[in-house]
Amino acid sequence: MAERKIVFLDAATLAEDIxxxxxDFQHRWVSHAKTAPTEVVERLAGAEVAIVNKVRLERPALEQLPDLRLVAVAATGTDCIDTSACMDLGITVVNIRGYAGVTVPEHVFALMLALRRNLLGYDRDIAEGRWQETGQFCFHDHPIRDLSGANLGIIGEGALGQGVAERAKAFGMKVLFAAHKGVDGLGPLYTPFDEVLERSDVITLHCPLIPATQGLLGMAEFEQMKRRPLIINTARGPLIVEEDLEVALDRGLVSGAGLDVTLPEPPAPDGAFMRLARRPDTIATPHVAWASHEAQQALADQLVGLIEAFVAGQPRHVVSGEF
Incomplete structure (x- = not known):
């Protein structure tokens, strides 16, 4: 068997200890920590397999790579790949599935608990000497709310949304799965979208970024939120109009936010995401809800398995293209 060239364009998106x-076939593996758009064609020259996480592969570059046969996305989302061009050029695209069913729900609850119990506020106060100033065994500068009995609105009913719901029930929360925006009659599992906005104490997003979900939560939606909910986003940044979220927090329409995603990533230093990150009512993390050690290792194992399956003539997790 001829040696097959495999190139990982953004290997630094996985932790060093993964x-x-x-x-299990003859190959030459080349890894680059990160790759600029102008470096894609040069680095993939002669490669049969490209591995990417967030590097964009657009038609003009793909058309210059006649040897490329497989794009293995080291993630579930494939919005960085021109899948239509891959189809036209006979390039198969595969993605990782089912690896984040524990890590993302746990991250959601870490954000939820920290915000509902104001952990960062109390931690900051203690570091600044507030406890000594009070002269008593405790102080109540920040409100603390239980999760038990709270209404949790989940937008997105896939594996991650279901994983969050399972944990929410263990906490004694009441789960409301939102129907698609503007769609009624989807069955007893779903609560109308507008009703979820009105009834929820916490709203968490687990839906894909598609044209119908771009700007899913903006000022019109925040103004419908009667219970001043927390907003948690571990899905995709553009699901929320971040500038509107700033205003909603200022106006007290929502009580706090836990944000793991934005666009672009990393964010502009003077943009809305960074202004939100500096607020005491917001916790921001750098797109790491997916990134527990266990989940990253599962991703890496699955990634190599998908490449082996393709070479063996039995491709799995095909997003577009035919073998």
């Missing part, structure tokens, strides 16, 4: 075992 093990990528060698595929």
């Amino acid at each position: 093990i990528l075992r060698p595929p």
